[in-house]
Amino acid sequence: MNQKAKNLADLYRDTLLNNVIPFWSNHSVDWSNGGYFTCLDNNGKVYDTDKFIWLQNRQLWTYSMFYNRLEKRSEWLKIAKHGADFLAQHGRDKDGNWYFALDKLGQPLVQPYNIFSDCFAAMAYSQYALASGDDLAREIALQAYHNVLRRQINPKGKYNKAYPGTRSLKSLAVPMILANLSLEMDWLLEDTQLEEILAQTVREVMEDFLDADTGLMYENVTPEGQHLDCFDGRLINPGHGIEAMWFIMDIARLNSDRQLIDRAVDVVLKILNFGWDKQYEGIYYFMDAQGYPPDRLEWDQKLWWVHLETLVALLMGFNLTQRSECWSWFERVHDYTWKHFSDRHSGEWFGYLNRRGEVLLNLKGGKWKGCFHVPRALYLCWQQLEILNSK
Amino acid sequence: MNQKAKNLADLYRDTLLNNVIPFWSNHSVDWSNGGYFTCLDNNGKVYDTDKFIWLQNRQLWTYSMFYNRLEKRSEWLKIAKHGADFLAQHGRDKDGNWYFALDKLGQPLVQPYNIFSDCFAAMAYSQYALASGDDLAREIALQAYHNVLRRQINPKGKYNKAYPGTRSLKSLAVPMILANLSLEMDWLLEDTQLEEILAQTVREVMEDFLDADTGLMYENVTPEGQHLDCFDGRLINPGHGIEAMWFIMDIARLNSDRQLIDRAVDVVLKILNFGWDKQYEGIYYFMDAQGYPPDRLEWDQKLWWVHLETLVALLMGFNLTQRSECWSWFERVHDYTWKHFSDRHSGEWFGYLNRRGEVLLNLKGGKWKGCFHVPRALYLCWQQLEILNSK
Numbered sequence: 001m002n003q004k005a006k007n008l009a010d011l012y013r014d015t016l017l018n019n020v021i022p023f024w025s026n027h028s029v030d031w032s033n034g035g036y037f038t039c040l041d042n043n044g045k046v047y048d049t050d051k052f053i054w055l056q057n058r059q060l061w062t063y064s065m066f067y068n069r070l071e072k073r074s075e076w077l078k079i080a081k082h083g084a085d086f087l088a089q090h091g092r093d094k095d096g097n098w099y100f101a102l103d104k105l106g107q108p109l110v111q112p113y114n115i116f117s118d119c120f121a122a123m124a125y126s127q128y129a130l131a132s133g134d135d136l137a138r139e140i141a142l143q144a145y146h147n148v149l150r151r152q153i154n155p156k157g158k159y160n161k162a163y164p165g166t167r168s169l170k171s172l173a174v175p176m177i178l179a180n181l182s183l184e185m186d187w188l189l190e191d192t193q194l195e196e197i198l199a200q201t202v203r204e205v206m207e208d209f210l211d212a213d214t215g216l217m218y219e220n221v222t223p224e225g226q227h228l229d230c231f232d233g234r235l236i237n238p239g240h241g242i243e244a245m246w247f248i249m250d251i252a253r254l255n256s257d258r259q260l261i262d263r264a265v266d267v268v269l270k271i272l273n274f275g276w277d278k279q280y281e282g283i284y285y286f287m288d289a290q291g292y293p294p295d296r297l298e299w300d301q302k303l304w305w306v307h308l309e310t311l312v313a314l315l316m317g318f319n320l321t322q323r324s325e326c327w328s329w330f331e332r333v334h335d336y337t338w339k340h341f342s343d344r345h346s347g348e349w350f351g352y353l354n355r356r357g358e359v360l361l362n363l364k365g366g367k368w369k370g371c372f373h374v375p376r377a378l379y380l381c382w383q384q385l386e387i388l389n390s391k
Numbered sequence: 392m393n394q395k396a397k398n399l400a401d402l403y404r405d406t407l408l409n410n411v412i413p414f415w416s417n418h419s420v421d422w423s424n425g426g427y428f429t430c431l432d433n434n435g436k437v438y439d440t441d442k443f444i445w446l447q448n449r450q451l452w453t454y455s456m457f458y459n460r461l462e463k464r465s466e467w468l469k470i471a472k473h474g475a476d477f478l479a480q481h482g483r484d485k486d487g488n489w490y491f492a493l494d495k496l497g498q499p500l501v502q503p504y505n506i507f508s509d510c511f512a513a514m515a516y517s518q519y520a521l522a523s524g525d526d527l528a529r530e531i532a533l534q535a536y537h538n539v540l541r542r543q544i545n546p547k548g549k550y551n552k553a554y555p556g557t558r559s560l561k562s563l564a565v566p567m568i569l570a571n572l573s574l575e576m577d578w579l580l581e582d583t584q585l586e587e588i589l590a591q592t593v594r595e596v597m598e599d600f601l602d603a604d605t606g607l608m609y610e611n612v613t614p615e616g617q618h619l620d621c622f623d624g625r626l627i628n629p630g631h632g633i634e635a636m637w638f639i640m641d642i643a644r645l646n647s648d649r650q651l652i653d654r655a656v657d658v659v660l661k662i663l664n665f666g667w668d669k670q671y672e673g674i675y676y677f678m679d680a681q682g683y684p685p686d687r688l689e690w691d692q693k694l695w696w697v698h699l700e701t702l703v704a705l706l707m708g709f710n711l712t713q714r715s716e717c718w719s720w721f722e723r724v725h726d727y728t729w730k731h732f733s734d735r736h737s738g739e740w741f742g743y744l745n746r747r748g749e750v751l752l753n754l755k756g757g758k759w760k761g762c763f764h765v766p767r768a769l770y771l772c773w774q775q776l777e778i779l780n781s782k
Contacts, residue, residue, distance in 0.1 A: 039683075041683070041684070047683040047684070048620075048621060048622060048683065049620075050621055050622070099554070100552070103557060103558065107554075107557045108554040108557060109553070109554055109557050109558055110552050110553060110554060111552045111553070111554055113552045158549065159550060159552060161491070161501050161502045161504045161550060162500070162501060162502070163490070163498075163499040163500055163501060163502055166494060166498045166499060166500050167494065167500055229439075229440075230439060230441055231439060231441070231758065290438075292430075292432070292438040292439065293432070293438070293752040293753055293754040293757060294752075295757060295758045297688070297689035297692060297743060297751070297752075298688035298689055299752075300745075300751065301688060352688060354691075354745065354746070355745070360688070360691065361684040361685075361688075361690075362684055363684040366684060366686060367622065367686045
């Protein structure tokens with residue numbers, strides 16, 4: 001096992017450092033106007049210049065995080081600063097809410113209707129404040145974090161189209177991101193505040209969103225944690241549920257909560273059994289818990305982040321529990337993922353495959369795929385493989 | 392040609408009367424609560440009970456239209472009245488704007504953020520007023536029509552997330568639906584009002600949205616009819632463009648405008664050349680005018696309405712111009728469509744195929760597919776084939 005783990009660790013590390021990070025450093029930085037281009041074709045050529053705030057902040061986070069955790073490379077800090085300065089100037093409305101999209105010059109295109117723009121801003125500026133020591137970055141991070149706390153009850157605010165009272169659903173994305181975000185920002189928060197948020201998140205995810213009978217994670221439940229028989233209420237997003245589980249394992253590890261770790265691993269395995277395409281391999285994007293036709297037309301596509309987050313969850317689960325199913329699933333998902341998504345020749349990974357695993361969109365970045373899931377997951381897998389190797 | 396046209400006319404008529412209308416009459420009417428179920432699986436079993444206003448009104452329109460134009464069957468009027476009564480009671484907010492979705496009891500689920508709910512209400516109640524002679528229906532139709540006129544400048548109202556001023560785009564859907572709707576409501580409008588709207592629509596569609604160089608119809612252009620180099624500005628929806636062209640032919644025929652008819656047919660043929668999948672056949676759902684990756688993940692899927700509206704446009708174009716390309720394209724699209732979408736055994740048609748033409752969702756109705764495009768197109772094709780047959 002040790003030699004295998006070592007070879008894999010080398011693969012994940014080398015791909016991260018020699019293939020993925022250089023792709024973004026070489027192609028995505030808009031040195032003329034500030035910020036980053038994320039719509040990059042197969043070879044890194046920019047095909048659209050709009051700047052989507054999720055992805056701008058995620059790239060700022062990624063470069064800052066690598067500077068903080070991997071190596072103090074001045075190039076990485078320079079690229080981070082390049083995004084941070086642009087976003088600090090253009091990213092927010094006068095009330096401090098984060099827009100959804102800007103044009104290449106930084107002019108706002110889409111209003112701040114989306115709480116996750118603020119989430120990723122908080123994560124990004126928290127990492128960047130650590131990297132740069134910049135007080136303004138720290139202030140921006142805290143302001144964005146407080147936006148998220150304030151808006152979590154009604155994330156879309158006045159853009160919420162649900163009629164009040166008829167049908168209340170809450171979304172897995174909110175506690176999940178809040179947990180991840182609070183862990184990221186622990187150095188800026190009071191200890192008791194962090195503990196409270198994490199305890200509340202774990203309870204909500206593992207009691208309200210987890211279905212005890214099937215072991216599946218639902219995307220939407222009532223505020224009381226009940227299922228509703230409607231499209232949103234039946235929705236399963238396997239990749240999202242699995243990603244949530246490695247956030248939970250992360251929290252459980254901090255608290256040495258072995259029982260919670262086991263439960264999270266159980267859920268990962270249940271979701272994989274449910275969400276794995278037995279005919280063509282790979283993990284479906286969306287499913288209906290009762291097997292009805294989902295309302296998402298892209299339901300059977302295979303997405304990069306789903307598979308990468310699964311690899312992280314499986315390695316983390318294996319290291320924490322030594323359960324052999326984690327390792328056998330890891331090998332299976334690893335083989336599929338590296339065969340279909342990675343691109344040794346042109347750099348970065350493809351994002352969107354059809355059900356058969358064929359490339360659906362000839363791109364390495366777009367409106368929703370930026371410099372985030374690939375480098376983060378390669379880094380986390382590499383770290384987990386080193387732990388395994390050192391045992 | 393005559394025997395061929397006669398056989399085809401019989402096929403379209405028989406499928407409409409013996410396969411498609413019975414499917415909806417037997418499976419979709421909610422006799423307990425009012426209105427219609429549209430989420431019907433392959434065999435007509437209800438798998439979701441929410442009531443989407445577009446589809447409720449479209450089904451009311453369809454049954455009323457067949458009663459008016461095809462045959463005075465009391466069963467059809469009864470089914471129309473069943474929907475009309477339910478929607479008159481539950482469909483609108485206190486200001487008369489049409490909600491987007493209701494639950495099965497008629498309680499509002501989604502706010503009136505969408506102008507097309509009002510469009511389809513106007514069409515539906517206009518047909519139903521003709522069928523029933525009901526004064527209230529006539530009032531509801533006119534009220535909805537005035538909502539559309541009032542809201543056409545900013546169709547999403549307060550739910551519009553575009554930041555004002557940075558980038559203005561107008562959408563092909565608005566003039567297109569306004570033309571179709573005004574033709575539908577001609578019996579309720581002043582002659583001069585109708586003529587003005589139609590002239591304005593034709594100008595806007597054929598000058599602003601039609602690209603003179605490529606002959607393609609764009610989904611979004613600036614208010615002045617210029618292209619913008621962004622995802623929405625590069626978007627081509629082949630089926631939508633083709634459907635718009637048969638609306639234009641309809642208007643041109645009324646005015647005996649032979650030149651306009653020829654131009655509309657040219658556009659249909661250009662779009663087909665651009666949007667036809669040379670590898671697997673069928674017409675793509677979305678494309679990027681410059682060949683970049685579209686931002687819609689479902690871009691390469693083959694949708695029922697795209698192919699059905701194309702059949703209507705090609706037959707109408709052939710009858711009006713006798714151009715042989717219309718007929719050869721008709722035969723090609725007809726063969727594909729009947730082979731892949733129709734279902735002789737269980738009734739109605741499949742809606743969503745993957746690029747290879749395999750069924751993607753095992754349903755006959757859903758959130759966006761109801762009793763509308765299949766019966767309307769079968770009826771219109773049948774009528775066109777009868778004209779051809781009688782020549």
